[in-house]
Amino acid sequence: MEFIEFLVKRSDDMLEMGLGHAAVVGISVVLASVIGISLGFLTYRSERARGFVLALTGAMLTIPSFALFILLLGPLGLGAQPVIVALTMYGLMPIVRNTVAGLNNVDPAVIESARGVGLSRWQRLLRIELPLAWPVIITGIRVTTLTLLGIAAIGAIVNGPGYGEFIFTGLARVGTPVAVDLVLAGTLGVVILAILFDVLFHIVRRLTTSKGIR
Template structure:
């Protein structure tokens, strides 16, 4: 149980890191283009509408069972909130602030790194938190593809329906996922407080 809990959190965190890098980069590339922003949001929305079992069923013949389909599915499902919130956060930066930065000689990359991204960070982090909660639940379904985590405990219990330990085992896995999701959200919230400038909070 402890091993499954560790693997569950570890897989979610690693997939979140990958999804955050991809999502923020995509958001940076498209936020100035209404067409690009709409296309990126629409594409990631379409991915999110695909049922988990269906996506895993498509991935299994391509990458096999185990960690690979689980990681790919989690990263794909985590993209929408991060991309959308990155676009919203960057688009919400007051043009007067960036104009002032240009006026003192800052180039485009410095403005992005020192002004726009810090101001957009609370919005980006909100997207990451939403993705974290979704990934926690979706990873349980990845046990269907022999993925890591507490989904194995749930599926194992459901496979023995009728025995005295079946329901308690499935419930234990479910409750642990909820608890771990709340703990991870608390950690992300604390990270947000530590990394957000006081003037933006």
């Protein structure tokens, strides 16, 4: 009951933090998608290049988030910028991996048929390969988004926007009556955003995937 009263009292803050949290994650996902899909397309035919890119993007995931945010403070300063750069780095690996997997799983006979009717390399990619690989690619983007929603909360250590402000403020006040409410409110906000993003991806997938390959 006290927690509900806390949420009502801080509803304006919850909304403001939610919008900021969603914004940095949304921007990061768009950047990671553009870079990741491009890298996947450029390397999926070459085992060596593919292995290098997957190893590099995988290595980025091993960097502790606290350390990465602090390292980015020097060149980027406080605020949303270091958070967006860090989240973009963390978001690349699932998108690259799924882009490579999706493109490699396209039936070679379909590609040969497209080549046989005179489609260029770019025409085959845009009209045949990417549409067939899209369900796998968008799954990678969805996984990236849900992962980044949690990591974005840590961006509060560099004054990044989002629910991390509530969480870190609560942790700093451990032992006080409001500490648990702050941490729960921040956590609940991240969970609600994850549900909303998941629903959004379900809708986008249905709208952007042809009925024959759903």
